Amino acid sequence: MSTLPAPPEWRRLGSSDIAISSLAWGMWRLAENGRTAGEAARLVHAALDAGITLLDTADIYGFDGEGGFGDAEALLGEVLAAEPALRERMVLASKGGIMPPLPYDQSAEYLSGVIDASLRRMRVETIDLYQIHRPDILAHPQEVARTLEDAVAAGKIRSIGVSNFTQAQTEALAHFLATPLVATQPEISPLRIDCFENGELDQAMRLGLTPLAWSPLGGGRLLSPESARDKAVAAELDRIAAEQNVSRSVAAYGWLMAHPAGIVPIIGSQSAERIAEGAQALSMHWTRQDWYAVLVAARGERLP
Ligand code: NAP
Numbered sequence: 001m002s003t004l005p006a007p008p009e010w011r012r013l014g015s016s017d018i019a020i021s022s023l024a025w026g027m028w029r030l031a032e033n034g035r036t037a038g039e040a041a042r043l044v045h046a047a048l049d050a051g052i053t054l055l056d057t058a059d060i061y062g063f064d065g066e067g068g069f070g071d072a073e074a075l076l077g078e079v080l081a082a083e084p085a086l087r088e089r090m091v092l093a094s095k096g097g098i099m100p101p102l103p104y105d106q107s108a109e110y111l112s113g114v115i116d117a118s119l120r121r122m123r124v125e126t127i128d129l130y131q132i133h134r135p136d137i138l139a140h141p142q143e144v145a146r147t148l149e150d151a152v153a154a155g156k157i158r159s160i161g162v163s164n165f166t167q168a169q170t171e172a173l174a175h176f177l178a179t180p181l182v183a184t185q186p187e188i189s190p191l192r193i194d195c196f197e198n199g200e201l202d203q204a205m206r207l208g209l210t211p212l213a214w215s216p217l218g219g220g221r222l223l224s225p226e227s228a229r230d231k232a233v234a235a236e237l238d239r240i241a242a243e244q245n246v247s248r249s250v251a252a253y254g255w256l257m258a259h260p261a262g263i264v265p266i267i268g269s270q271s272a273e274r275i276a277e278g279a280q281a282l283s284m285h286w287t288r289q290d291w292y293a294v295l296v297a298a299r300g301e302r303l304p
Pocket of ligand 1: 028213215270
C-alpha cells in the first residue's frame with residue numbers, strides 16, 4: 001500500500017520567507033468564559049511548547065453582540081505585555097474587515113483604521129499575516145490591494161491573506177496586488193470537504209497560497225456526530241486513529257495535513273492538553289486507501 005508523504009514540521013507561509021508550523025492554534029474562543037490573562041498565557045505557552053507557532057486571531061473574536069469587539073486580541077495583548085518575549089516565538093495572524101452589524105467593510109478608510117486598532121489592542125508593532133476576514137462585495141479589489149500594500153510598506157503587516165473568498169474574489173485581489181497573496185482560510189474538515197473538489201485547493205496550489213483550515217473538527221461536531229453521515233466519518237477516523245494510537249481529533253488534523261496543498265489545520269481547542277495533543281498529527285502516516293476511505297465516508301457516496 002502506498003503511503004502519502006509525511007507533513008514537514010515547518011513550512012513556508014505561501015511564497016513568503018515566514019516559516020510556520022504545520023499546525024496552527026486559533027483564538028476565536030479565547031475571550032470566552034471570563035478567561036484571565038494568566039489562563040490565556042497558559043494556552044499560548046501550550047501551543048508554542050508543542051511547536052505550534054502560527055497563532056490565528058481576528059478583531060471580531062470576542063464579539064458577543066454586546067460591545068465585546070476586539071476582546072480576543074486585547075486578551076492576547078495583555079499576555080504579550082506581561083511576557084514580551086513570547087512575541088518572538090510566534091507567527092501572529094489576525095483578520096479584519098467585518099464590523100457587525102454593518103456587516104463587511106473593506107474601504108480604504110475602514111481597513112487602514114482596523115489594522116491600526118488591531119496593532120494597538122495586541123500591543124505589537126507588526127502582524128505577520130493579515131487576512132481579510134470575509135469579502136466586502138462593495139469594495140473594489142484594487143482599492144483593497146492598495147490599502148493592504150500601504151500597510152505592508154509601513155511595516156504594519158508582513159504578508160496578506162484572505163478568508164472565505166470565492167476563487168474569483170481571490171483571483172481578483174491577487175491580480176491587483178504587487179505583493180503575492182500568501183494564504184487563504186476556508187472552512188475545511190472531514191465534515192466540510194467542498195474545497196477538495198470545487199477547485200479552491202487547486203487554486204491555492206496554483207497561486208502558492210497556504211490553506212489554513214478553519215474549524216478542522218467542524219467546530220467540535222466531529223466529536224459528537226449526530227447524522228448517519230457524520231457518524232460514518234467519525235467511525236472511519238476512529239479505525240485509523242486506533243491503528244496509530246491517536247485520538248479522533250488528531251486523526252482529523254492528520255487527514256487534512258496529508259493533502260498535497262499543505263493544509264494547516266487551525267486547532268480551535270482552548271484546552272492546553274488538547275492543543276498540545278494536536279502535534280501528534282505530525283507523526284501520522286496515511287495510505288491512499290485510508291485517506292480515500294475518510295473522503296468516501298464524508299461524500300456519503302462512492303467515488304465514480
Ligand atoms: P474546531 O477545532 O473545529 O472546534 C473546536 C471546538 O471543539 C472547541 O470548542 C473544543 O472545545 C471542541 N472540542 C471538543 N472535543 C475536542 C477535542 N478532543 N479536541 C479538540 N477540540 C475539541 O475549531 P473552531 O474552534 O471552530 O475553529 C478553529 C479556529 O479557526 C478558530 O479559533 C479561528 O482561529 C478559526 N476560524 C476562522 C473562521 C473564519 O471565518 N476565518 C471561522 C471560524 C473559525 P475545547 O476548547 O473544550 O477543547
